[in-house]
Amino acid sequence: MATTSEAARFRHISPAEFFAKYKEIAGFGNPSRAMYQTVRELVENALDATDSHGILPNIKIIISRPASSTSSNHYTITVEDNGIGIPPQHVPNAFGKVLFSSKYVQRQTRGMFGLGVKAAIIYAQKTTGEPVEVVTSTIGSKRIYYFKIKIDLAKNEPIIVERGSWRKSREWHGTIASLTIEGDWGRSARRLIIEYIKRTAVVTPYANIVFVTPDKQVYFFKRTINKLPPPPKEVKPHPRGIDLTFIKDLIKSTKKDTVKDMLVKNLQGVGDKIAEDALRLAGIDPNKSPHKLSDDEIKRLVAVLRGIDPDYLYRLQGSVGEKTVAEAISENIVGIKYEQAIAAAKEAGIDPQRLYAELSEEEIDSLAKALKRFYPRYKAPSSESLSPLGEEIIIEGLKRIYHPEFVAATTRRPSAYQGHPFIVEVGIAYGGKIPSRNRPQLLRYANKIPLLRESSDDISWKVVMGLSSRRAAAEIDKDKAMREFWSQYGVEFPAPLVVLTHICSTKIPFTGVGKESIADVPEIERELRLGLMDVARKLKRYLTQKKLEAEKKRRVIVLAKYIPEVTRSLTIIAKDIFGNGIEEKLRNKLIELAAHRIGIEQEEVKEIVDSVETGV
Amino acid sequence: MSVSSVDKRVREHGIRLFREKFGKIVKNILENKPPVLLIPKRTLSNTIYDEKNKMLLLGPEYLRRSFFDMNEAKKFMQTMLMASIIYDALVNNEYPTIRDIYYRGKHTIRVKKKGMRMEEENTWDKQSESDSVIRDIEVYLGILREELLILSKEKGKVVGNMRIRSGDDVIDLSRMGHGAYSIEPTPDLIEFLDVDAEFVLVVEKDAVFQQLHRYGFWKKYKAILITSAGQPDRATRRFVRRLNDELGLPVYILADSDPYGWYIYSVFKIGSITLSYESERLATPAARFIGVNMTDVFGTSILNINKLKKKLPPDIVEAISKLPPKKPYLSERERRNYIIKAKPKDVERAIELCGYDVADACLGNVRDEKIRKAIRGKEGIPGYPWFRKPEWIRELCIFFHTLAKLEIEAIASKGLRFLADKYIPQKIETGDWIT
Ligand SMILES: Nc1ncnc2c1ncn2[C@@H]1O[C@H](COP(=O)(O)OP(=O)(O)O)[C@@H](O)[C@H]1O
Numbered sequence A: 001m002a003t004t005s006e007a008a009r010f011r012h013i014s015p016a017e018f019f020a021k022y023k024e025i026a027g028f029g030n031p032s033r034a035m036y037q038t039v040r041e042l043v044e045n046a047l048d049a050t051d052s053h054g055i056l057p058n059i060k061i062i063i064s065r066p067a068s069s070t071s072s073n074h075y076t077i078t079v080e081d082n083g084i085g086i087p088p089q090h091v092p093n094a095f096g097k098v099l100f101s102s103k104y105v106q107r108q109t110r111g112m113f114g115l116g117v118k119a120a121i122i123y124a125q126k127t128t129g130e131p132v133e134v135v136t137s138t139i140g141s142k143r144i145y146y147f148k149i150k151i152d153l154a155k156n157e158p159i160i161v162e163r164g165s166w167r168k169s170r171e172w173h174g175t176i177a178s179l180t181i182e183g184d185w186g187r188s189a190r191r192l193i194i195e196y197i198k199r200t201a202v203v204t205p206y207a208n209i210v211f212v213t214p215d216k217q218v219y220f221f222k223r224t225i226n227k228l229p230p231p232p233k234e235v236k237p238h239p240r241g242i243d244l245t246f247i248k249d250l251i252k253s254t255k256k257d258t259v260k261d262m263l264v265k266n267l268q269g270v271g272d273k274i275a276e277d278a279l280r281l282a283g284i285d286p287n288k289s290p291h292k293l294s295d296d297e298i299k300r301l302v303a304v305l306r307g308i309d310p311d312y313l314y315r316l317q318g319s320v321g322e323k324t325v326a327e328a329i330s331e332n333i334v335g336i337k338y339e340q341a342i343a344a345a346k347e348a349g350i351d352p353q354r355l356y357a358e359l360s361e362e363e364i365d366s367l368a369k370a371l372k373r374f375y376p377r378y379k380a381p382s383s384e385s386l387s388p389l390g391e392e393i394i395i396e397g398l399k400r401i402y403h404p405e406f407v408a409a410t411t412r413r414p415s416a417y418q419g420h421p422f423i424v425e426v427g428i429a430y431g432g433k434i435p436s437r438n439r440p441q442l443l444r445y446a447n448k449i450p451l452l453r454e455s456s457d458d459i460s461w462k463v464v465m466g467l468s469s470r471r472a473a474a475e476i477d478k479d480k481a482m483r484e485f486w487s488q489y490g491v492e493f494p495a496p497l498v499v500l501t502h503i504c505s506t507k508i509p510f511t512g513v514g515k516e517s518i519a520d521v522p523e524i525e526r527e528l529r530l531g532l533m534d535v536a537r538k539l540k541r542y543l544t545q546k547k548l549e550a551e552k553k554r555r556v557i558v559l560a561k562y563i564p565e566v567t568r569s570l571t572i573i574a575k576d577i578f579g580n581g582i583e584e585k586l587r588n589k590l591i592e593l594a595a596h597r598i599g600i601e602q603e604e605v606k607e608i609v610d611s612v613e614t615g616v
Numbered sequence B: 001m002s003v004s005s006v007d008k009r010v011r012e013h014g015i016r017l018f019r020e021k022f023g024k025i026v027k028n029i030l031e032n033k034p035p036v037l038l039i040p041k042r043t044l045s046n047t048i049y050d051e052k053n054k055m056l057l058l059g060p061e062y063l064r065r066s067f068f069d070m071n072e073a074k075k076f077m078q079t080m081l082m083a084s085i086i087y088d089a090l091v092n093n094e095y096p097t098i099r100d101i102y103y104r105g106k107h108t109i110r111v112k113k114k115g116m117r118m119e120e121e122n123t124w125d126k127q128s129e130s131d132s133v134i135r136d137i138e139v140y141l142g143i144l145r146e147e148l149l150i151l152s153k154e155k156g157k158v159v160g161n162m163r164i165r166s167g168d169d170v171i172d173l174s175r176m177g178h179g180a181y182s183i184e185p186t187p188d189l190i191e192f193l194d195v196d197a198e199f200v201l202v203v204e205k206d207a208v209f210q211q212l213h214r215y216g217f218w219k220k221y222k223a224i225l226i227t228s229a230g231q232p233d234r235a236t237r238r239f240v241r242r243l244n245d246e247l248g249l250p251v252y253i254l255a256d257s258d259p260y261g262w263y264i265y266s267v268f269k270i271g272s273i274t275l276s277y278e279s280e281r282l283a284t285p286a287a288r289f290i291g292v293n294m295t296d297v298f299g300t301s302i303l304n305i306n307k308l309k310k311k312l313p314p315d316i317v318e319a320i321s322k323l324p325p326k327k328p329y330l331s332e333r334e335r336r337n338y339i340i341k342a343k344p345k346d347v348e349r350a351i352e353l354c355g356y357d358v359a360d361a362c363l364g365n366v367r368d369e370k371i372r373k374a375i376r377g378k379e380g381i382p383g384y385p386w387f388r389k390p391e392w393i394r395e396l397c398i399f400f401h402t403l404a405k406l407e408i409e410a411i412a413s414k415g416l417r418f419l420a421d422k423y424i425p426q427k428i429e430t431g432d433w434i435t
């Protein structure tokens, strides 16, 4: 359109409008996906409002066809929880203003950005025109509040269509949110939603979950354990994980007079000493007012705080041209002088006068290590903000859904990548009611949220398939690698095998906007691999034991079942030599010898011998 | 019931043997040693042709049958069960047949334990299974089942100028009228009293036996006349062996001129290939095949020695060429009336006896596709050593060359007198037989 003016093209659009326009980005591309996404947003909010606050969740999910509606593809999705509820003054923004959230803090929750439920509300509004209905009451509140809210897309503001409140007659707290959207209950939507709820149930054995489908089918997952995962604590961000926006926002809101105080107050593990070191490296006076920092100073500060990043050093190879190592480092790494660059290069065993672009990957890695000496050292990011499920809950959850004969789980020690703490958990379930398949059935979770799509891009998939690196994955016969990997642990496919992976972190490294698969981060891959090996070894031990037991049982039966006949027969000959008591003696002796031979209790052999009937 | 003293003795011997061998097993068990049986292996690979004694014997291999070996447990149980049945019969003065034994031992073993699938199996299912266990007992105890008074149907018959003691009775085998004495299943219990005979003639066919008997052959020629009525049973073989062994009588076998007849001769002489353990007591290595020979029918001029040179080892061809030539007993016309065409099965059997190379050297142009296929299937078969003699190779060579077989009746057709007074006596006199 030639007539469109520049101004019109770059017009500012509100976040609400943005999501109304690009609904696929939030997962509302078609009615079937929209149904699934809506259920997800509501359920995850409901769980955040309960288990993150120490409440054993009771969640009810109802999808129905609204009686009043003329269209057959309209569905009402209602999710009720027994959570902390929402104070009435926040309800309009929570449901009517995109990017409004109570979870903007450094701790692990399912929702994070204040986006989720509003995307669903916008979708509902655009397809059926219906507002969201919210009934909520906080703990200790005497009243129950009721709202119907729409969103003013242009202004990104809530429109309260209706509101009211009444006295609580019973001790109830929690939230009921209800949305009517244009949806789909076809085969694929149904499968996806049921799978989502089932997988949610796997990691929430401490929750009662009821799901009523539009066809009035009821799924009930009963609570099997009364223990909650420890609620995540709020922590300050770790300096390695910060970015420019974060520092700029901080400067805007801080009440501190000096940059140093600002850093000490707001960053994890940063005391006076580290703050001073960092500011010196960045060439900033520690006592400077935060508001007086120049853009360049802010950039340098962020660079120093984030520390030496090997990735950045690699990327640098492409932009430094004919520069030597010493030049490239001193000119590009904040706070590193020419002499220091030379010292670091030598320490790394590299001639400082070589061309920087010609360094090998290993040399860059050693160089990065040597350079770290000049930068502040931090403690590893605190993992208190994380809320792993714990081995007991994973085991309980796998049991409740799969009824396996063997189950094991492991929670790895906290670790960190790029300043973000994370914990990997791996569970394994085998046999029982699990159907045999040609591959392991993989259940992936990030921050307790099931990841259902784009599984083959996921790092967990790679690890569970026994592939060691992305390149290898492309070249080798994947199935063969998978079979070989698992056969080390005594599993031969088809096998009844379920593997669960859970990654929790304050920042999950998703591969794309779809947020359905986790990227190849070496630190995470390592933890996944170690975790998987741990549970797989346990499985192997179990399988070996089981095989031995089965073999023993078979042997006991084979030998024991003939003992009466052999005794009887030998006695016919032997009683003429040894006398009449020989039968009893022979029998006991044979039982004893058989038990000894197989390596089991005599009692076990005797039981079978006693159960033998010999015809005549 | 009056039991013969001989039976009593045998019984007591059997009972002792069982007590000794199985008592040892019980003793071992009581001394905490796992129950194990060491049984000579009855497999073809453990069968040895003893050149010196000209018999098939069991080799030195033993089978360790351990009750605690998963794969042997059932066999072990069956062996114990069988031992108890035979022992029980011995003690109770019974004479079970192998079929009786099969039924006595066959029952169900059932494991019925709570929380376990019920398991059910029979001690044995088919008689062949229990028969095989009887054979194990025989080799384990080193005794034949007849000596354990296990009976089978009587098949062999004998007449002749001799008296024997069977049980507590004395029987005159020259006073059997038109009938004959049925060789009892336990010929070892027979006592030879007095004998007036010069040789033993064993006739494969019962009908020919009866003809010769009624003709008075045995009286006239001082023979002990025996028939095995087809494939010889163990009793007949043992009886013949004893006549040869103990009385020094030469034994002549008269059978059809076909692979089946030759095999019957082989069983008398060497033993049966699958049951080699019995040979030591049953085989008569000195038995002579008196006829009917292929050379009796066709003569020797039918053979082309030069043709044989191409495919057979020179020493064999040389030996064949040195054999005395023979004229046929039958004329061209007589022959034509009685010759039967060989079937593929016959050709296969013949190759098994004497080896593929003989067939290959002697066969003419074979048109029958089925026979050609049968021959091809036997390529590389070496043949049994006792058939690799020039005399036998000459016989079989004529068989392959003519693909014809002939029954004894063909000779008898020239008249019983011819058979009894000419054919047999002349052959004995001139030494026209093969060993
Ligand atoms: N069921 C609920 N119980 C309590 N609070 C809720 C519930 N649903 C939504 N909220 C509040 O509304 C906010 C916005 O929700 P949402 O748009 O899904 O964003 P997010 O979950 O990312 O914070 C949440 O942060 C929470 O404070």
Ligand SMILES: [Mg+2]
Pocket: A041, A044, A045, A110, A111, A112, A115, A116, A117
């Ligand atoms: Mg949310």
